[in-house]
Amino acid sequence: xxxxxxxxxxxxxxxxxxxxxxxxIIAGLVGDGATAGADAPEATLxxxxxxxxxxxRELAAWHTGDGPWDPAAAPPLWITMSVPEAWREETSRAFxxxxxxxxxxxxxxRGRARTGGDLxxxxxxxxxxxxxxxxxxxxADDVVGYMTEEFRTSYTAGDPDVPEGVVVDxxxxxxxxxxxxxxTLEQGGDTLGFCAEACRAAYARREGLPVPS
Numbered sequence: 176x177x178x179x180x181x182x183x184x185x186x187x188x189x190x191x192x193x194x195x196x197x198x199x200i201i202a203g204l205v206g207d208g209a210t211a212g213a214d215a216p217e218a219t220l221x222x223x224x225x226x227x228x229x230x231x232r233e234l235a236a237w238h239t240g241d242g243p244w245d246p247a248a249a250p251p252l253w254i255t256m257s258v259p260e261a262w263r264e265e266t267s268r269a270f271x272x273x274x275x276x277x278x279x280x281x282x283x284x285r286g287r288a289r290t291g292g293d294l295x296x297x298x299x300x301x302x303x304x305x306x307x308x309x310x311x312x313x314x315a316d317d318v319v320g321y322m323t324e325e326f327r328t329s330y331t332a333g334d335p336d337v338p339e340g341v342v343v344d345x346x347x348x349x350x351x352x353x354x355x356x357x358x359t360l361e362q363g364g365d366t367l368g369f370c371a372e373a374c375r376a377a378y379a380r381r382e383g384l385p386v387p388s
Contacts, residue, residue, distance in 0.1 A: 184237035187250035199277035259315035260300030
């Protein structure tokens, strides 16, 4: 669930600017190559892409504390990303960083420099029951379940191509390197690894296991 709304002064971003910025953000969240989803299977990424949306909103008469926005300066951007509240604390730093890099890429292409105070990236959490995926009231676990459904229906444990010390997240299919910082869960004497606490929590509740604090 990646819902990103980008507000900017009317006329400040052209269609090419919007396309570049949206493309960079999407690539950083659910793209290929050396991006966040590089280790996720295509089945999960395919569903994640359908759940990712970037929209733009033009605001008229944009003012700052110094008066009307100066069109000669880099356009101020007010970016809001909505995620399930259960994900917010764990993911905010990473999501803000990925969106910031996308903005910097656009600024570099346009030869613009920011002086500070003109870029706001806010991560907003949506409470369980108030998430309306597909027009249905859902929880964070439901969102994870929907995103990973295609992978889980075809996944068989014991992938022979997984190197030693690496496991496959049984919820989403991402490869996880075991270690001190890994998100894990014990089940039937096996150590399961997860890409994030959200995947672990959804899996534990689905399997009727205690959810680690």
